[in-house]
Amino acid sequence: MTSRATARPSRAPRPSVAAGRLRGIDAARGLALLGMMATHLLPTFEANADLTPTWIGLTFSGRAAALFAVLAGVGLALSTGKQVPLEGTALNAARRGIALRALVIAAVGLSLGGLEVNLAIILVHYALLFVCVLPFLGLKVKALCAWAAGWILASPVLAYLLRPWLMASNPPLHLGHNPSWEDLTTPFPLLGDLFLTGYYPAFQWLAYLLVGLVIGRLALTKAMIPVLLLTLGTAVAALAKALGTAAMENWGGRAALEDVLNAPDYPLHSVLQVNLTGIRQEGSWWWLASAAPHSATSLDLAHTSGVAAAVVGACLLLGRLADWVDLDLLLPLRGAGAMTLTLYSAHVWVVSGFYRKPLPAGWTEDGMYFAHAATAIIVGMVFVLLKWRGPLEWLGHAANQLGRGGQPGPR
Template sequence: MTARGLTTASRTVKGTSAAARLVGIDAARGLALLAMMATHVLATFEPDPQLTPTWIGLAFSGRASALFAVLAGVGLARSTGKQQPLDGPELWAARRGIALRALVIGAVGLSLGGLEVNIAIILVHYALLFLCVLPFVGLGVKRLLMLAGAWILAAPVLAFLLRPWLLSADPPLRLGHNPGWEDLATPARLLGDLFLTGFYPVLQWIAYLLVGLAIGRMALSKAAVPFLLLAAGTVVAATSKWLGIVTMEDWGGRRALEARIGDPAYPLESLLQVNLAGVDQSGSAWWLATSSPHSGTTLDLLHTSGVAAAVIGVCLLLGRLGTWLELDLLLPLRGIGALTLSLYTAHLCIMAALHDQPLAPGWTVDGVYWAQGAGMLLIGGAFAALAWRGPLEWVTHAANQVGSYQSGRVRQPARFR
């Protein structure tokens, strides 16, 4: 074999090895989807007056959806140059592809918004997040980390100041439901809800994609990086959660907020542990001192971003272990992760069909979850083994191809991750 042939073969082997080690990214996405489904299907509070949190609420609420968003940023970084961001015409082509892909995801989300389902659907917010980070996809890891840090500090304060103004409008700029096609008729209300008053406020959630972009710009195939993500993520997550507990319990934050709410129907101690999305977080600066899930505060963003980084680190290490053992340990999970849009949509349709309907004899709510999870593992594993794309993934990939097309160039856009 010639020297050139040896070099080419060496690069091929290295590329295959690196790709094998990065199956952990798809596996982390699959884990995020299963955890999000758990919060949709299973109880996050016990049915008692104190709303005692369940282990599902304590473990997954706020963290699963944040992991999903951080991984969106990782995928964008991996498809726009990895450690070396694209620039010039290639960067603009990639941005067009991302924008067109976001429009497809947004259209799916608006279509699902009409379902009768007691689930906060993330897809329209997800699509808007893709569009909002387009200016930043050409940045390197250092600038992204600095920008993410500044965003995590500033965005919650800005949201705290703007949210009362939006809610005092007539009518308030809040939908109170999943966005659907009919909401395009009131664009100001729709955008106000998506950015600030809705289930997943985009203004704060941009931080997750910035963190994900920074992680995706790292040399993820190197041995030290997964350990760094695990260690740094764990420290950030633990420290921010501890600070939130100190401010609420030791410094009197919870007592001050309880006095302000004055409603026994809202046992704040339990809500602070699981979900603040349904609570009006205005009128007191103590709301900014919590680390509660779905509070959108600095401590919440830090905690959930840290958890996401640690989970990504663990999944990358498991992928590396599978490569070393020559076993695809993560096949079912990474299969789900490569089909998240199709499987998430199927999950929502199933839950809509079951909404307000009695379960079949012998079925329980737990059984509904585990049946869906098992089905997804089987389908995901089969699609991964056959290297097939899901139906909606095929559409988003085609949209990306069309948007990123450059006349006169042969370009192979990265697979949607």
Template sequence: MVGLVFSGRSAALFAVLAGIGLALSTGKQQPRSGAELWSARGGVAMRALVIAAVGLALGGLEVNVAVILVHYAVLFLCILPFLGLRLKALCFWAGGWIVLSPVLAYLVRPELLDANPPLQLGHNPGWEDLGTPARLLADLFFTGYYPAFQWISYLLVGLVIGRLALTTAKVQLMLLTFGIVVASIAKIVGTVAMEVWGGRAALSVLPGTRGYPLESMLQVNLTGLQQVDSWWWLATASPHAGTTLDLLHTSGVAAAVVGFFLVLGRLAERIRVNFLVVLSGPGAMTLSLYSAHVWVVSGFTNQPLPAGWTAEGMYWAQALCAISIGICFAVLRRRGPLEWVAHLASRLGSYRPAAVG
């Protein structure tokens, strides 16, 4: 049940929030321009390099977690040209990218997979993969777990949301309701296409799907399938499908979640109880906590759990530790260790010498 609820949606929310953060740090409703914009781009680029370095280091660990950080860093670099756009232009780009990028990816992916050897890593990107740049880039953009080419959509959606007047109740409720509507329609259309219009039947006879429990994968995760040889792949809204319907569904969920917590934050302000520190504390140091989580999990990968421990126990222990650490840093008004490094890099990248009069 947990997998059905979070698969595809949590990672997409992570990326949408990145876009919102970039919008808030580059002018909110009035995007920066001129020298200020170039300074902001430099800061974002330097932050991306830090995130990529952390991701490549984690890629060297033996762990059954699909580490997103290198892809995350690539998305930061790809979004740089869009940081100066206003809301109307961003809406146009976001809509176009959601519609067209899955089609282009579908056309390009077979060529990359048919190469000898296939341009696909099959593992988390690590430092050693820098020695095969074509394979690394193909995996990051098209053939890997988080195809950045389609995932640019999430950062564009995040930029759109971040350029709105997020402190107003009208916008908060709009995000909540509009997100629910879009997510619901996309999922319904995808399910009907697969189960009623014959999509699943057409896909199940393809050579690449034989031996896979296709019905289950359509519900939980399509990453293990190459999604080639049939246009029906573009008609599903399944998790990690990278299709237009999947992007719409997960973006809608992300918008609804953002709207919900903005409404919840408004309620917290009214009753003067900061109960959201339980979430905002860990949320302010996600890079450090995520990296620590991957490192901890790597210590138990392919190893028996300690006596008396269960997988559920491990999950709750890590969740409680993350919340506790986040609250402590929030109370002390300190950045997480990796957030401090990323912040320093951002400041260095955005530094502009004072003009000499």
């Protein structure tokens, strides 16, 4: 009996390795936050007649926000049993906690939605995704893989069929602005926007949380899992982008879409590389063959999910390297990633202060971005080193604990 008791701890993973892997998840969140800030503050198109994409647009557009959403699914998996999902009373308690946390996120998003700012604020859509994913939290990896693959394939087709019907309504079930408290008085346009016609359509974006649940249910403490995520994610992302490019450029897709596109201010060859938001994707089934950022097609969802998986794998590998050299290499990123709700909200509020105003004398767009990024990194590092939660993270945690009603919460 004694020999068994002493043998068991020797087979458990070293605490430093487990901690390093969780640091890798937070670092990926920090990277997503900095990428979203880049698309907000730096130009994604050159200021010329052809709207030539910038490297910022080509690198981060669509990918940073998708990474943010995939990581939400990873976090939910880690807080609901990791490899083995919770069951019964514990699972129901976890669902209540997540639902109340989603209410906090939605309240923050609706409040920010009242600001005058030229940004698409993700928080209300993000909160809705937390609620939509609740039925899937008790599923194991195989079932989640099937749901994720099916959602990636089917939801864009259904959305393509439903969007014209919603937009043809009188008034159209579309907001054209960030959701705010006032929009609660017109629930049908609000729900139409959140699910299908808005910037982050939850109907298709649920795929990201399902992919994140798959990742979070894997044995992240095993050495080969980050390598698998990095290699498989890269392969899926490259294949999806290659198919989308071939469909547009070699198989006649772009020519067909140019015949139906009625947006002369948005050259199709440019927006296919950076951002299809704002363009009515209707009138041709070729829209579904695109892998363009923010098109929410099957190829776009597959590409950005693959990129997200690869980034998570790379960050987990860096966490393992940090353990090996006994140096917290990820501290700048994981600090920001540990309090993304607070830092993202503060970022949006600060940007709103410059809406339709010139930058202060001597400031450039690059300088403004680096100021936001450096502030996020420094503040995040201070909070992590002091072992504090961010203010809005504290509210979300309190709501989560209240919903759980005494059941064990996330570690």
